[in-house]
Amino acid sequence: MAYTILVVDDEPALCDMVSDILKSDGYKVCRAYDCTNAIAVFQDAHPDAVLLDVMLPDGDGFSLFRQLRTIRDVPVVFLSARDEDNVRLQGLGLGADDYITKPFLPQELLLRLHAVLRRVYRLEEQSHLGDVTILWAKATIIKNNKEIALTAKEFALLKKLWDNRGNIVTIDALCAALWDGPLVGYENALMVHVRRLREKIEQDPSHPQHLLTVRGLGYRLNEEAST
Amino acid sequence: MTLRNLMKATLILSLSMMLITVIALGGMMSFTAITFFQDRSATTSTKDISDTLQKTNGQYHLENPALLNDSNRWAILINNNGEVIWQYHAPSSLPTHFNLTDVASFTRWYLSDYPVTTWIRADGLLVLGAPPGSQWKQQLVLSTQSLSLLPFWLLGCILFMLIAVLSTSALLLHHWFRKDQKERDAARSDWINGISHDIRTPLSLVMGKASRLEADPRLPEDAKKEAAIICNQSKTIRDLVGDLNLTMRLDCAMQPLRREPLQPEMIVRQAAADFLNSGMADGYPFDIHLPDMPLPTMNADATLLTRALTNLLYNCVRHNPPGCAIELSARIQATHCLFVVESNSPSHPQQISDGIAPDGNAAHGTGLKLVKQIAQAHGGDAYFTTGECFRCEIALPINGSLL
Numbered sequence: 338m339a340y341t342i343l344v345v346d347d348e349p350a351l352c353d354m355v356s357d358i359l360k361s362d363g364y365k366v367c368r369a370y371d372c373t374n375a376i377a378v379f380q381d382a383h384p385d386a387v388l389l390d391v392m393l394p395d396g397d398g399f400s401l402f403r404q405l406r407t408i409r410d411v412p413v414v415f416l417s418a419r420d421e422d423n424v425r426l427q428g429l430g431l432g433a434d435d436y437i438t439k440p441f442l443p444q445e446l447l448l449r450l451h452a453v454l455r456r457v458y459r460l461e462e463q464s465h466l467g468d469v470t471i472l473w474a475k476a477t478i479i480k481n482n483k484e485i486a487l488t489a490k491e492f493a494l495l496k497k498l499w500d501n502r503g504n505i506v507t508i509d510a511l512c513a514a515l516w517d518g519p520l521v522g523y524e525n526a527l528m529v530h531v532r533r534l535r536e537k538i539e540q541d542p543s544h545p546q547h548l549l550t551v552r553g554l555g556y557r558l559n560e561e562a563s564t
Numbered sequence: 565m566t567l568r569n570l571m572k573a574t575l576i577l578s579l580s581m582m583l584i585t586v587i588a589l590g591g592m593m594s595f596t597a598i599t600f601f602q603d604r605s606a607t608t609s610t611k612d613i614s615d616t617l618q619k620t621n622g623q624y625h626l627e628n629p630a631l632l633n634d635s636n637r638w639a640i641l642i643n644n645n646g647e648v649i650w651q652y653h654a655p656s657s658l659p660t661h662f663n664l665t666d667v668a669s670f671t672r673w674y675l676s677d678y679p680v681t682t683w684i685r686a687d688g689l690l691v692l693g694a695p696p697g698s699q700w701k702q703q704l705v706l707s708t709q710s711l712s713l714l715p716f717w718l719l720g721c722i723l724f725m726l727i728a729v730l731s732t733s734a735l736l737l738h739h740w741f742r743k744d745q746k747e748r749d750a751a752r753s754d755w756i757n758g759i760s761h762d763i764r765t766p767l768s769l770v771m772g773k774a775s776r777l778e779a780d781p782r783l784p785e786d787a788k789k790e791a792a793i794i795c796n797q798s799k800t801i802r803d804l805v806g807d808l809n810l811t812m813r814l815d816c817a818m819q820p821l822r823r824e825p826l827q828p829e830m831i832v833r834q835a836a837a838d839f840l841n842s843g844m845a846d847g848y849p850f851d852i853h854l855p856d857m858p859l860p861t862m863n864a865d866a867t868l869l870t871r872a873l874t875n876l877l878y879n880c881v882r883h884n885p886p887g888c889a890i891e892l893s894a895r896i897q898a899t900h901c902l903f904v905v906e907s908n909s910p911s912h913p914q915q916i917s918d919g920i921a922p923d924g925n926a927a928h929g930t931g932l933k934l935v936k937q938i939a940q941a942h943g944g945d946a947y948f949t950t951g952e953c954f955r956c957e958i959a960l961p962i963n964g965s966l967l
Contacts, residue, residue: 350769351765351768351769351772354768354769354772354773355772357776361776392761418761418764418765418768420760420809421809421813422820439768440764440767440768440772440802441768441771442771442795443772444775504837504841505840505841507830509830509834510834554833554852555833555837
């Protein structure tokens with residue numbers, strides 16, 4: 338299913354470029370250059386998500402965001418040249434799904450939009466980690482044709498690593514994802530959960546191929562087995 | 565307005581205010597002196613009048629009545645028994661006999677609301693009266709001990725006035741300076757924000773287009789390489805714009821520090837992970853060193869500190885050829901927590917030193933300056949050394965940042 342994305346930006350050249358990037362990734366795109374036009378297109382085209390500039394000629398993106406949300410609850414990603422903390426936090430505080438600061442790389446835009454759509458529309462019911470299948474809705478994995486349940490902590494740990502797959506996730510970020518409050522002293526507990534998760538997702542937990550330790554920093558989850 | 569200008573203006577204003585004070589004091593002293601001499605002349609005139617009052621053939625005669633008429637005054641002469649033995653234009657309400665109490669009272673104060681002056685004569689007491697309300701009489705009695713302290717009191721008063729004048733002028737100028745500074749900071753902030761905004765949108769187009777060209781399989785390799793260069797340089801401009809914005813905000817104290825309790829190790833690990841995840845570390849041996857024992861919890865802005873460290877790590881890559889070893893560490897030294905970034909490329913000069921002044925401060929550019937600003941915003945400082953290896957130490961006070 339191709340999702341329809343509404344791109345709202347007062348700069349036609351940028352609007353065209355973003356549209357091309359989205360189209361090349363299989364999305365359908367509709368465009369608007371101001372608030373008035375955006376509302377009309379939003380009502381006509383029923384987009385599945387909106388990429389919204391903050392500064393528009395006939396209003397600001399935050400007000401437009403509120404108006405759009407009263408019409409229909411769709412994921413909205415702000416795409417703005419304003420990088421001040423307070424503006425970014427204002428946008429996210431309103432309930433936006435993400436805030437991307439210009440300039441951005443096309444790949445970054447696609448990845449972040451995809452992450453939003455995946456979260457909102459639950460695109461992925463299941464994921465594959467080598468020979469292992471992860472069933473997110475059931476919080477289980479299938480390994481060697483056998484369904485294995487994950488504990489709440491193991492699920493949270495796997496989710497955090499999967500959302501950042503291919504990248505190092507620090508032990509501090511993992512602890513923060515698993516526990517609230519001060520993180521000092523949780524490192525050992527984290528290691529226990531990592532070991533148990535490895536026993537479930539790795540063929541040989543002593544020689545992990547997917548959930549790798551990055552010495553002194555944290556862990557990295559690779560979709561494909563390391564060679 | 566620079567500090568030197570501020571001090572100059574403070575000095576000028578202080579001197580002006582002191583001059584005004586001196587003029588005011590001079591005026592007051594002149595007034596007092598004039599009044600004093602007028603009173604003296606009044607006293608003299610009482611004596612003069614007394615001299616012109618002659619007794620001839622048992623009758624008193626005033627030789628120059630104009631002395632009294634001009635100032636609308638009257639006169640009486642009281643003999644030693646308290647009887648009024650002569651009068652000139654005296655009010656009818658005045659008694660004709662005075663006892664000792666009456667005399668003691670009016671010589672100090674007033675006689676039936678008439679301000680009076682007296683002169684002792686051989687035949688009695690001459691009393692000159694002026695119209696009611698024309699003169700003010702005040703008794704001043706000082707002990708000799710108090711009088712001896714008068715110079716110190718005067719000196720104290722002058723010192724107090726001096727301090728008051730200096731403080732007032734300093735406060736006034738500080739207020740104007742702050743107002744002026746705030747207005748200029750706001751204008752600068754608006755200007756930088758505007759420039760930043762105007763650069764970011766076209767830069768998005770440049771980065772986006774270049775990135776797509778780089779990934780276009782139909783293009784020859786040379787063209788892709790050109791596109792990659794454009795893309796990389798665009799990223800550099802993007803980072804510079806971001807740094808410029810942040811450095812301006814820190815400079816104008818417009819970047820609120822979001823302090824929170826954190827482990828210094830967390831900052832080191834996050835900066836290292838960001839560095840490795842960005843792919844910039846490829847080809848550069850990279851290591852981190854943390855002490856076995858946990859470092860004390862600090863109260864700091866995690867985002868800004870991480871940015872300072874990643875800035876330093878990116879700088880090491882930008883200014884050194886592949887193969888240059890980069891190291892990131894943290895440790896406690898006396899009262900400070902030290903974050904250290906070090907790069908070592910013996911076969912190549914450390915080009916990063918271009919941005920460092922001889923005294924070890926950031927000389928230009930926003931990268932190293934930003935690192936220093938972030939450290940200073942946390943009450944610490946950043947020190948840069950170059951030579952065979954580049955080294956930056958960010959020292960943050962533990963006490964100042966502890967919860």
